[in-house]
Amino acid sequence: MDVTIIAGARPNFMKIAPIIDAIEQKSAEGFPIRYRLVHTGQHYDKKMSHDFFEQLGIPEPHVNLEAGGGTQAEQTANIMVRFEKDLMENPADLVLVVGDVTSTMACSIVAKKLHTRVAHVEAGIRSGDIKMPEEINRIVTDAITDYFFTTSEVANENLRKNGISDDRIFYVGNTMIDTLLKQMPNFKKPSIWESAALTAGEYLVLTLHRPSNVDQEQELLELIDEIVKLSGELPVIFPVHPRTASILSKTAVSAPNLYLIEPLSYLEFNYLVKYAKAVITDSGGITEETTVMGIPCMTLRDSTERPETCTIGTNELLGTKKEALGPAFEKLHNGSWKKGAIPNLWDGKTSERIVQHLVALPELSFD
Structure with a gap:
């Protein structure tokens, strides 16, 4: 064959x-x-x-x-x-x-x-x-x-x-989980860990790339500002997708605890995810990885093709409006985020x- x-x-x-x-x-x-x-x-x-x-x-x-x-x-x-x-x-x-x-x-x-x-x-x-x-x-x-x-x-x-x-x-x-479980022992600490003085469980990971979140410059900036404000001064590590970078390059977005970095390799990115307090994302695949690693995940989308990450796992679908972030962060900070489980197979x-x-x-x- x-x-x-x-x-x-x-x-x-x-x-x-x-x-x-x-x-x-x-x-x-x-x-x-x-x-x-x-x-x-x-x-x-x-x-x-x-x-x-x-x-x-x-x-x-x-x-x-x-x-x-x-x-x-x-x-x-x-x-x-x-x-x-x-x-x-x-x-x-x-x-x-x-x-x-x-x-x-x-x-x-x-x-x-x-x-x-x-x-x-x-x-x-x-x-x-x-x-x-x-x-x-x-x-x-x-x-x-x-x-x-x-x-x-x-x-x-x-x-x-x-x-x-x-x-x-x-x-x-x-199959993505096959790779995740096989490669977990090989996760690699990225340079941002030392330069931002990160501590396990004391930082957030942010990824945004979908048109609904990044194509409107003002809305993107308001979304980032809200995440930074709600972070409680926790470092927010933001590996910036090329699509998002082209939008942000026209702005002066910055905050003392916001770290805009280049896209990371697979082993480096998942090292960050594994030790994060939470992940905020609009990716589908990342919600699967956070579910298996037991990391709280906020998904900035109106729908998901991976509902099992919400019904079984650690993911919550918030929508794309910044107003939805406040209640989610409150649960995160007070320790009441759901524990989740790993889907069958x-x-x-x-x-x-x-x-x-x-x-x-x-x-x-x-x-």
Whole structure:
């Protein structure tokens, strides 16, 4: 069986690393399963891409399509044109995509038009917000996918509502947690720890990158000001996403306890998360990591595609209005934040289950 694995953006890299490990292990056991890794180049910044390959031990891609940059449409088109050529030159029995980034959708479309089966890891998650580019990517990808690997029973039910039969749905857990648990002993103290004189449990981590939070300069500044005010003088460590940096570069935002820093590598960022008092974010993936590490998380979004981080984990969905921050910070400061638990099958063995299902599929080639 020849499997082409697609990666292109930061969230993908944490999800493919353990899948590659599981494929290599299965191959070593004598199963005729091979993989080819295609990096679309969607994220081309070193901190957003190459560092992840180094730190997570991901092998060098067989090809980098270098399709990054441009508008959503330009990027989608570039990925599709370049991946079509690559897949025609290197046919596969299966194209495996992960998550919900542009590369996921674009490569799925190409594969299906070339009559190649598609497996979607992290299938079925939905935010219900069609204004999110990721939601469009999820809907389109799942509309043409053959095999659905899911992280939760909520995702399973979303797929069933769309007419997907149970024999195509594989409830396996969360590959991002495979990587998190494997790499936790390797977390690396970032330089900001010493320069800001940080102490475990006595600082906050902030990340913001979604258009609803960062594209309006004044609203972004008011949001940051409110977080700084409510922090109670705790240091607020803010690794600034390139999208957010372009907005903040036009401002003079500053506060004695606000630290604007460059994006961190995976091992450095999660070191900060592990020892933080809390995380304030608009990311989906970070809410999964905080849930497993037991760290209070405030999500500045109106909806989430990962509801289990709220119903089971440590995450609370606050919306995008600064007024919602006050009550959340009060709970944080008075020690009444919920403890949370870890969702079912988020146990570090998801990738093994995925590969076990793949090699058991009767319709795929094993020569």
